[in-house]
Amino acid sequence: MAKSNKKRKACNYTYTMEEAEIECILDERGGNGKQKTKQQHEYLCAWADGNEEPQWVAAKHLKGTIALEEWEDQEDEEPEIFDPPAILAPKCYSLAQLVQTAKRTSILLGAGISAPILPTFRGQHGLWTKNAHKNTKADAKVSDGLQPTLAHEGLVALEKAGFIHYVATQNYDDLSSRSGFPEHKLSELHGNIFVETCDDCHKVFHRDFEVPKDDSLEHETGRHCEDCGGILRDSIIHFEEDLPEPSLTKAMNKFAESDLIIVVGSSLKVEPAAGLPFSNKHTTTTTRQSSKRDVNTCIVNLQPTGYDSQADLIIHGTCDQVIDAVAKELLGNNWR
Ligand SMILES: [Zn+2]
Numbered sequence: 001m002a003k004s005n006k007k008r009k010a011c012n013y014t015y016t017m018e019e020a021e022i023e024c025i026l027d028e029r030g031g032n033g034k035q036k037t038k039q040q041h042e043y044l045c046a047w048a049d050g051n052e053e054p055q056w057v058a059a060k061h062l063k064g065t066i067a068l069e070e071w072e073d074q075e076d077e078e079p080e081i082f083d084p085p086a087i088l089a090p091k092c093y094s095l096a097q098l099v100q101t102a103k104r105t106s107i108l109l110g111a112g113i114s115a116p117i118l119p120t121f122r123g124q125h126g127l128w129t130k131n132a133h134k135n136t137k138a139d140a141k142v143s144d145g146l147q148p149t150l151a152h153e154g155l156v157a158l159e160k161a162g163f164i165h166y167v168a169t170q171n172y173d174d175l176s177s178r179s180g181f182p183e184h185k186l187s188e189l190h191g192n193i194f195v196e197t198c199d200d201c202h203k204v205f206h207r208d209f210e211v212p213k214d215d216s217l218e219h220e221t222g223r224h225c226e227d228c229g230g231i232l233r234d235s236i237i238h239f240e241e242d243l244p245e246p247s248l249t250k251a252m253n254k255f256a257e258s259d260l261i262i263v264v265g266s267s268l269k270v271e272p273a274a275g276l277p278f279s280n281k282h283t284t285t286t287t288r289q290s291s292k293r294d295v296n297t298c299i300v301n302l303q304p305t306g307y308d309s310q311a312d313l314i315i316h317g318t319c320d321q322v323i324d325a326v327a328k329e330l331l332g333n334n335w336r
Pocket of ligand 1 (some may be wrong): 198199200201202203225226227228229230
């Protein structure tokens with residue numbers, strides 16, 4: 001999912017604020033002339049402020065910004081691979097067998113699991129780009145009417161049947177919680193966009209609207225605790241911030257206890273979450289163990305990842321396809 005680039009200052013362009021902050025780049029164009037070089041390109045920038053319309057900014061003004069780096073990283077992204085049905089089906093069967101025989105299966109979720117319903121924010125067909133001439137920010141929110149995907153539902157069904165030990169998610173879209181996955185078996189590593197927490201009494205408020213405030217200072221949401229009046233803060237983790245210690249530690253411990261780890265819909269680019277599935281592979285996990293423990297790992301993703309060489313099984317299918325196939329194998333065709 002798109003994460004914001006707050007705190008990185010960009011140039012003044014036609015934007016009137018003294019120090020405009022770019023939320024992200026939405027589109028790129030070659031400029032008016034022919035055969036423009038990359039340095040002469042222009043980029044459609046969305047502002048962190050959210051009230052101003054996105055504007056085209058020349059490349060020279062964006063040099064060194066995180067927004068441009070991210071845009072270029074995205075361009076470098078590997079193309080998607082789809083295993084043909086004759087390959088996908090036996091791979092899903094193998095995964096189901098691994099799940100059936102594993103004592104503890106833990107799962108790391110990435111944006112891919114929400115892809116069928118969450119439009120991406122950037123790129124040619126991205127939500128922000130399409131709405132570039134409207135007041136975009138409001139339109140581009142992770143809509144609060146979103147429903148969990150087939151894959152989310154499948155994970156809940158598999159957990160109920162005793163096949164899943166723990167889930168760590170890199171998504172802050174709340175869809176794991178909404179699907180009914182038990183909270184005590186879930187780490188939301190990057191926060192939850194619908195959750196705000198009191199500074200003083202630490203009460204957690206689960207809202208039906210997105211809580212972060214644009215340009216908020218230190219994650220303040222602008223609201224106060226209904227119990228004690230303390231300042232409420234959102235739980236979203238930005239790129240430059242560390243992951244919340246309790247969620248990460250719990251996930252690490254649960255993954256360390258697991259003998260099967262499945263990555264579902266993540267390209268494994270954002271550390272430390274990306275390394276989580278592989279941190280204990282083939283190493284001892286408890287102090288008294290002297291023999292090496294064998295951990296099977298499977299990656300379900302449409303793109304190659306930097307960890308592919310360490311995985312035992314790689315499935316290039318959508319999360320819905322793969323989780324549905326595994327659920328059918330283990331729970332029967334009518335698992336829904
Ligand atoms: Zn409070």
